[in-house]
Amino acid sequence: MAGSAAWPAAAQAPGPPAAEPLRLEAATGRTSLAGHFARLVDPDHALTFADVLRADAEGRFEPQTLFRGAGQTPDVHWYRFDLLRETGAPADWILELGEAYIDHLDLHVPASLVPGPAASGGAAGYRVIRMGDFVPFSQRPMRSRLHATPLTLPEGQPVSLYLRVESVSSITLRAAVYAVPAFAGYQMTNLLFLGLFFGVLAILMVGYVALGLLLRDGALLAYTGYVASVFIFYLFSSGIGALLLPDMPGELTNLLVGGSAFLGVAAAAGMWDRILSLRVQFPILHRIYAGIRWMGILAVPTAMSPAYSITNPVVLTVASLSTVIGAALSVRLAVKNPADTSARFYAAAALAAVAGLTVTQFTVRGTLPVDLMFADPYQFAVLVSVLCLGSGLALRIRRLQVERVRAQEESAFATKRAEEQRTFVAMLSHEFRTPLASIQGAAQMIELSGEVRTPSTQSRVRRIVETTRRMSDLVELFLSADALDQGALALKPESVPLDLVMDEALEGLEGLAGTDGEPRLAVTVGTPDRPVRVDVPFLGVAVGNLVRNALRYSPPDTPVRVAAGVAPGVVSGAAGGELVIRVADQGRGMSPEEVERIGSIYFRAASSQGTKGSGLGLYMTQRIVAAHGGTLTVESAVGTGSVFTIRLPGVGGEEAGTATTGTAAGRLPAQ
Structure with missing residues (x-):
């Protein structure tokens, strides 16, 4: 639509251009409006379009050479663009404004420049083209990625456009004018x-x-x-x-x-x-x-x-x-x-x-x-x-x-090495049995012969007997731990009253006295006549290890409490009751990290430092309990002592489920 713009009234006429108009020639495809615009900032959001025209006439617009960001600002920015279509240039052009993420872009143009009904409103002689991401896409003058509008410019006559910009995001405006054929190419x-x-x-x-x-x-x-x-x-x-x-x-x-x-x-x-x-x-x-x-x-x-x-x-x-x-x-x-x-x-x-x-x-x-x-x-x-x-x-x-x-x-190699070491230790332990038995037997015969009369020599002989006994027990412990770990030792469960099980486990321990002469063990057995189906020797070793550790690693003037009983009902899906045995001491306790490692072979807590032990007792206890289908848990904290709990489901009663059977196993020595 060629022709002259219908200019507004003189009171609202634009002032002289603050910047050189952008000249559009026949060869122009795309050109930026940088250097061809001026800016006015409205920090109070108070200026109407008439006020803006008046400010323009007063020369308050500042010419700009480059488009520069205004940052994230609540201010309203007004821009004036001046376009001049040279002789021979096409009449139809497209003005593109960006970036896309701007809330409000209100373009005030002479009414004659906007073809069709897309533009509406505005001051006398002007229409407002509303763009920005708050304007529904279907209501924008052109459906493009950025904010674009077609313009029909008069030949040889400067045209002034005014743009109002407001956004909660950063304002980084750029503007360019395209010839219609070039617009599609740049968009592509x-x-x-x-x-x-x-x-x-x-x-x-x-x-x-x-x-x-x-x-x-x-x-x-x-x-x-x-x-x-x-x-x-x-x-x-x-x-x-x-x-x-x-x-x-x-x-x-x-x-x-x-x-x-x-x-x-x-x-x-x-x-x-x-x-x-x-x-x-x-x-x-x-x-x-x-x-x-x-x-x-x-x-x-x-x-x-x-x-x-x-x-x-x-x-x-x-x-x-x-x-x-x-x-x-x-x-x-x-x-x-x-x-x-x-x-x-x-x-x-x-x-x-x-x-x-x-x-x-x-x-x-x-x-x-x-x-x-x-x-x-x-x-x-x-x-x-x-x-x-x-x-x-x-x-x-x-x-x-x-x-x-x-x-x-590396894990496979370590496993292989550990297996080789285990085999070597087992073989070595077997080889130690005979000489240790010979030494112990000879020492006992010397002790019983009565030929040794001096106290110092008798003390040495007793020390030999005791040391070889401990060595023999340690060898048996190594062999038993290895057998349990390999599954070579089978349990032989039998139905026995609970009190007999506890007697077997605590044999030789109940009479131990503290510093005040009183027995340290406080034993409570609920329903002592209740039969339980367990391997008595093995379970005795497991409980005995817990009790010995409690006595060994707690102060000599503190009690160790042992409680055993059978809880009625079905537990863990097995018939019969659940045998529960608790051993509580008032020792130094263990840290959470140490509690997590309980049951690891050769592991000894920091509280056991200075006390003799092999680190196999709890390992064997856990293995024996697991072989019965039960669990070993521990509650402990540094300074509060420890409570070890054995739970064996489905063993409390004649009807209890059967355990794995096999050859009879002798009683294992405790740690």
Whole structure:
């Protein structure tokens, strides 16, 4: 639609151009409005369009040479653009404004420049074209990724356009004018780049979420969450989301863009926490990064409220600092481990992110021009960063697989060595039996012969007898532990009254007195006549080991309480009652770490230091209890003593389930 614009009344006529008009020629395809516009800031949101025209006439618009970011500001920004269509140039043009993620873009144009009914409202002689992500996509003048509108310009006559910009997000405006044939080509170029960008992110998401779930790897899952947040952020901040969901409310757009940015901060913090092993290497930083994760998550609801103007700068500042720290630590890791290729990829990813954040912040705050790059500088940086991170994590998976294979080989070798050592110890123990028995027998004969009369010699002979007895017991203990571990010793259960079982277990112990002369053992047997089906000798060894340990490792003036009874009913799906035996002492107790190791072969707690023992007693007790189908539990804390509990389900009564039978086993010596 060619012709002259219908200019507004003189009182509202635009003033002289504050900047040189943009000249549109026949050869023009695309040209930026940089250097051809002026700006007026309205911090109070008080200016009407008539006030703006008056301010323009008074020369209050400031000419600008480059488009520069205004930062995240509540101020309203007014822009004046001047266009001049040269002779021979086409009449129809397209004005494109960006970025896509701006709340309100109200373009005031002479009514004659806007074809069709798309423009409405405005002052006398002007129409208002409303754009921005708060305007439903279907109501925009053109359905494009950014905010675009067609214009029909008069030939040889300057035209002034006024743009009002308001947004809760950062204002980084750029504007360009396209010839109609060139517009489609430039849009295609942009969409190809974005298609490549989103395609790479989608492939990374699908691949790494599958790997993360398969391997149950927190670093891979955190990386996937970070990539997903980047995907969602740019999907809607770039305007692609508006193409896919045309009438999505602006508040939802704000939530998706701002919320995904906050969740990206949380995911990135979790990812670097795991990649750099902060929990182990830097516990304080681990807690700081955990706090950053929670801060990002808790800030998500503010993305669709006025508080976003406060939370966004705070979260992004903290995220920038954490990224710099992560970059420093990743570079340190790469320097300390030059052979670790994945560390170099982590360092490259972190440095790319730092570079992108730096350029983006300089652009948003106006230090660098908005038109410096084809797209958001951080978009390039984040693409490089996620590719480097993905490569580093892939190498990490490969390294973990190699380490897992090596660990399996080392474990197999250690198992083989342990088996060889076990065989050697068993063979050696067998060889020790005969000479020890000979020494003990000879010493006993000398002692009984009466030929040794001096007290010192008698003491030495008794020491020989006692020492060889202990050595013989230790040999039998080694052999019995090995047999239990290999399953070579079978139980021979029989139905015996409970009190007889306890008598067998506590034989020789009940009379032990403390420092005050009183017996230390306090024994309680509930339903003593109740029959239980157990291997009496073996169970006696198990209970005896617990009682001896309690007496040995608790102060001599403290009691050791032993309680035994049969709980009625069906326990663990087995017929009969459950035999429960508890041994409680008032010793020094054990730490949680020591409690976890109870039952490990040769393990002795710190509280046993200075007291003789082999570390096999509890190991054998646990094996014997397990052979009966029961459990051994311990409750202990440092300074409060310990309570050991044996539970044997389904043994309380004649009807109790049968246990594994086999050849008779002799009573094993206690530790």
